[in-house]
Amino acid sequence: xxxxxxxxxxxxxxxxxxxxxxxxxxxxxxxxxxxxxxxxxxxxxxxxxxxxxxxxxxxxxxxxxxxxxxxxxxxxxxxxxxxxxxx
Numbered sequence: 001x002x003x004x005x006x007x008x009x010x011x012x013x014x015x016x017x018x019x020x021x022x023x024x025x026x027x028x029x030x031x032x033x034x035x036x037x038x039x040x041x042x043x044x045x046x047x048x049x050x051x052x053x054x055x056x057x058x059x060x061x062x063x064x065x066x067x068x069x070x071x072x073x074x075x076x077x078x079x080x081x082x083x084x085x086x087x
Contacts, residue, residue: 040053040054041053044070044074045067045069045087046069046070046077046085047070047074051068051069056068056069058070059075062078062087065087067082067087
């Protein structure tokens with residue numbers, strides 16, 4: 001395996017995961033501790049980052065559906081115009 005484009009991310013004290021940097025979406029704001037891979041991850045419709053439903057701190061609602069967002073900035077953008085993101 002080519003490891004030139006990978007980084008180890010310690011998401012929890014006992015777990016370490018490796019991500020291929022060439023496939024990560026680069027956001028224009030900071031993210032802290034929410035890069036996870038599991039069955040409970042949803043895509044942030046604003047920046048397309050994956051957000052863990054269990055640990056999400058920024059949640060909106062549109063058409064009776066919970067929308068999980070990665071940051072306050074993405075939540076504000078979504079809340080201003082949900083139809084822009086298909087809701």
